[in-house]
Amino acid sequence: MELDGVMLSRMLTTMTLMFHVIFATIGVGVPVMISFAEFLGIKRNDHHYLVLARRWTRGYTITVAVGVVTGTIIGLQLSLLWPSFMEVGGKVIALPLFMETFAFFFEAIFLGIYLYTWDRFKNKWTHWLLTLPILLGSTASAFFITTVNAFMNTPRGFEIQNGETINVDPVAAMLNPAMPSKVFHVVASSYMTSAAILAAIAAFAILKGRRGHYQQKALRLTAACTFVFSLLTAFAGDVSAKFLADAQPEKLAAAEWHFETEKGADLVYFGTVNEDGEVENALRFPKLLSFLAGGSFDTEVIGLNDIPEDERPPLWIHYMFDTMVTIGMYVMAVTLLFVLMDRAKRRNALSKPLLLGILAAGPLSMIAIEAGWVLAETGRQPWIMRGYLKVAEAATTNDSIAMVFILFALLYLVLGIMTAVILIKMFKNSPAELEIEKRYPNRE
């Protein structure tokens, strides 16, 4: 591996996106949870949920701020690092990028209003109504950006003749075939991860011995939501896999270590590849890959050997795929267990092992998000726009990029640490119990 401009551009893009996606995911999912909590609080006239919504919102302002600045960085950095891609892409896929800025506007405006108008309206529902444009704006921005990413996988809506881009159809480019499954999976997994992180925080508080009604309500709400969203995520993941089998078989084949095109293909779970290209040490689920790819146990699945050698994605993305799926299954199982035990009114729903299990689900979900993106993006290699433009042809020709990489690495390091420190300080300095007492002195 050589540290040339292309490699450095890829590393910098990867670093920026992987950092941004942490905050972007929270940015998309947490408003949904805030909206739920405030809704329950008003509906049931339960101040615990209202305090919950307030506290989540306060933490959210910090993560949104980092999301906004890192997002601004990506937006410009894509032009700085991949000028040729942005020139071709800009001609065809600028529409959703442009629409995304309106979604940002919408979200930013109403978030500003929401934050500073808690006690300003006579009718409590008015304030709750403000969560809807926030939620709409953030999910719409996920929608639009994912459309762009889907376009990179299945470019549509233009023709190339003598090096010129002609017959541009922006709407066809936007509604490209990869769009529905990708958007569905990205949005569902963002909701799931955000709920899981909030559940982990609640579980942590209870583990620390703060077992009040407030914490228990928080845990019940977030764990139930995590479970429902994880079902949606897994379903969307299944849709994505079926889509890949159809439209990007090389990505699925590399993710699954599926070499020979065959019917009734096995699903390979982890394992290693030896020098002769044979899979060892793996768990095999007979015919399951065919099911994942086509909904029946004898669907034919295209193998890597049928793909031209210079268009095969790297094999290591298999581990990314397995990590993501394993985490998905784990989170679903642990939250289901909690919900069932809680329903059964058996007190041990708050037992230590189960709480630890939920605590782990939060960070694990974020790891699944990262793994999923690395799978999706690296699985597109060597293409930046599949079938049209290779990564190596798109990178910048500028040569100061090594220094730029170091500068950004430092920036993210500082931002990451600061965010964590500020968030911890913020909630340590004002424990929930104190806040409840201050705001609602007359209630138990």
Place this chain on the structure above:
Amino acid sequence: MNYELIGITVLWTFLYGYIIVASIDFGAGFFAYYAKIKKKDHIINDLISRYLSPVWEITNVFFVFFFVGIVGFFPAAAYYYGTALLLPGSVALILIGVRGSFYAFNNYGSRNSTFYLFLYGAAGLLIPASLSTVLTISEGGFLKEIDGNVIFLAKELLTSPYSWSVVFLSIVSVLFISASFLTFYADRAENNWARKTLRQFALFWSMPTIVASLLAFISLQMHNPEHYSKAVTEYWWMFGLSLLCFGAASWFIYIGKRYGAAFIMVMLQFFFAFFGYGASHLPYILYPYISFRENVTSDAMAAALVVVFILGLCLLIPSLVLVMRLFLFDTDYVKGKKK
């Protein structure tokens, strides 16, 4: 239809919007730091944060809108600037990153750290300085194309008098715009001490603004005579109107009345100067490589962008009006009586 003209007008208008709202924000950082070291922070800084907290994200989106719009309407411009500006662009990005997040950390998280405020205030002056170099580069002479590679001539930029006059102009304009807005805001809040201090700032920074503008003009004449002659022959009246508005604004601030009108005059002053500059810059977006007529995107894309833009405005304008009514024209909020 004439999409390239619509496109460039939309983008220029948003850039103008960004210059106004961002200047208020950037300058406010400087004043906040100044008030802190003078130990007057409790008076000014509450006022500033009451205005900034709900709107700083919106300000940032103006900027995002502008560069996304450039990629959409003029993809070739994105290619040239993108290749050339990796280093200066990255520096500006890092500054924006530090400033935005430190604002949030300071304001929503732990309060009142002098160190944060210093970084915040300093970054607020460095960002306009570094962003203004993009306008300088657009005048030509700082990029070279060799074998299809676009090369940025950093040394030429750093030694050019024109480039420094633009940097100077951007910094003093930021302070002037910001001070005149905050004077108005303090006046609405009936916060006498803050108003008095901010009014002095506004008066203090008014003269340098004009001097800097003249310097920029003179050095433009040396750097890009073609642009200069177009500005003074075809668009001289725009700059004349700008000067008149400046006079009116300074007068209002000087007599200490009608701060709202004064701020509107400041906005008009910059409006005329900015559009006069922009109009005389055309047809080039990047002299002499990119012209807005030849390098505009396809009709299909331009039409789609314009449609989305109009729909977007229908969503945006009522929401912005709502924000202004809640945070700018609601006297109780401005005075800090509402949380």
